[in-house]
Amino acid sequence: MTIICCISDSHLGYRHRMKKQRLLDYENSFLDATSKAMELNPSMLIFAGDLVHHPRPEPKSLHTLITKLIDIAEKTPVIVCIGNHEIEGHLGTAYTPIFSDLHKNIHVLSTDNPHITLNLDGKRVGIHGFQYLRSRKLAQEKLAEISGFEKNDYDILCLHQGIERYLSPFELSLKSLREVAGKFDLILSGHVHKHQEIKELMDVTPSYYVGSTERISFNEAENPTGFLALRNFNEVEFIPVKSAIMDSVKGNLGSMKPGDVNKTIEDIIKDNRGRTECLQIRINVELEGDYFDLRHDWSQEQGFKILDVSVIPSAEEEFKSLEKIEISKDLVEEYFEKSGMHAREDLREICKELYEKYAGGFKR
Ligand SMILES: [Mn+2]
Incomplete structure (x- = not known):
């Protein structure tokens, strides 16, 4: 059986909400993903961008990444796509291309090097792609340009881009992708963190947003974390990865006294302690009383890596109390x-x- 794995958006080195503990979460989920992928004995491992969160990554996370990449390259070819988080602002430069100097089995996709051909279990497999490009015009031009290659037995397009209907603003229109999709047997992209089919392309080519290994914001609380495995060039599976448990509780309490709001939040915290590691509580309330009687300091609550509480009094009440103040x-x-x-x-x-x-x- 031939297996190809693709891991994306690990965001190593991200100190989420300035929590040192979170730094370790990104490492652990990356290591869980790579070890689960390597257990499948893949013929190739692709990284679809945003391996690191910052262009100049935190040293310990970078060390973990580099040792792991070399370790994997000893066993199987590695392909790396460059994500937006790896690219330095106005210079548009990144350290990622240097990764190909770490090991002869590591290949980095870029506009300078958009085609990699490997022999995998007797099949000629082409991997095509380039670094994240912010300009829609340029991204679409480059996509058309790199799609003019001569077909191999199996061709994969690997990108890190926002696609129309999946992100706003986007860099690649569905039209620009549909025009070239037929050239590829599989389309993979990083950037959108939720694992999903790119359904508008599925009738032409199996196409996926790979999904991330660790969530970088509470907006992603519902996303499963994991990576993608392709078996025998036809069967795609999303394999879950261990990541920090994240929950977001949102509610409107209607009209309530500050003391009761405090009590409600304390109860939510009690219910979630030991169940979730990162908790966000967003409460809307029409406050029957003084805003300053709300409890504002929740940092003493133990048992969470991140506890983010905010109470938003309805605007009307706010104005009323301002008049009186x-x-x-x-x-x-x-x-x-x-x-x-x-x-x-x-x-x-x-x-x-x-x-x-x-x-x-x-x-x-
Ligand atoms: Mn990302």
């Missing part, structure tokens, strides 16, 4: 007391001083 030195005191900043004596004194200086002497 009268600023005084006591209000400054109250703010510091209730917003969990009572320890910031220095800041409180500065605020009171500024109030005295600029607002206190103001006569209506």
Whole structure:
């Protein structure tokens, strides 16, 4: 059996919400993906871009990546596509092309090197693609250009791009892809983190967004994490990868007193402790009382890698309370007391001083 694996969007070196612990999550899910892929004894392993989160990656994550790439290349050919996160802003440069110097079995796709041909179990397999291109015009031009090759036994297009209907703005229209899709036997892309078929191309060529190995935002909470395996050039399987459990709880509490809002959030936290590692709580409420009576400091809650709580009072209430509000030195005191900043004596004194200086002497 011939197996080809494709892993995408591992985002190594991302310090999600500045949490050091999250750094390790990206490493662990990358290592889980590569080890699960290597267990299948693949004839080739493709990385579809955004292996790292920053153009100049955090050293330990880069070390993990490089040792793993060399280790894999000892056993099977490696193809790397360059993602947007690997490319440095205005210079448009990346370290990724250097990866091909690490081992003769590592090949990096770019506009300078868009075609790689390998002999896999007696079949001539072509892998075609280039680095992420931000300009739609250029991306579509390059796609048409690289599609003029002479067919091999099996040809794979490997990109890291936003495709029309899957991302806005996008770099590749469905029309530009449909025009060349027939040249390929399989189309794979990184960039969109949710694993899915690119259904508008499926009637011509099996086409997929590969999916990511670790989520980089709460918007991705529902996405499964994993990688893609192709068996005998026809059967595609999405293989799940271990990643940090992420949940997003959203709700509208209607009209409620601040104390009850605090209690509701505390209950949500209690229910989720030990069940999820990264928790986001977004609450909309019509507040029957003082905004500052809401609990604002949740950093003392244990058991989460990320706990992100926000309460959004309905706009109407906000305006009403603003009309009534009268600023005084006591209000400054109250703010510091209730917003969990009572320890910031220095800041409180500065605020009171500024109030005295600029607002206190103001006569209506
Ligand atoms: Mn990405």
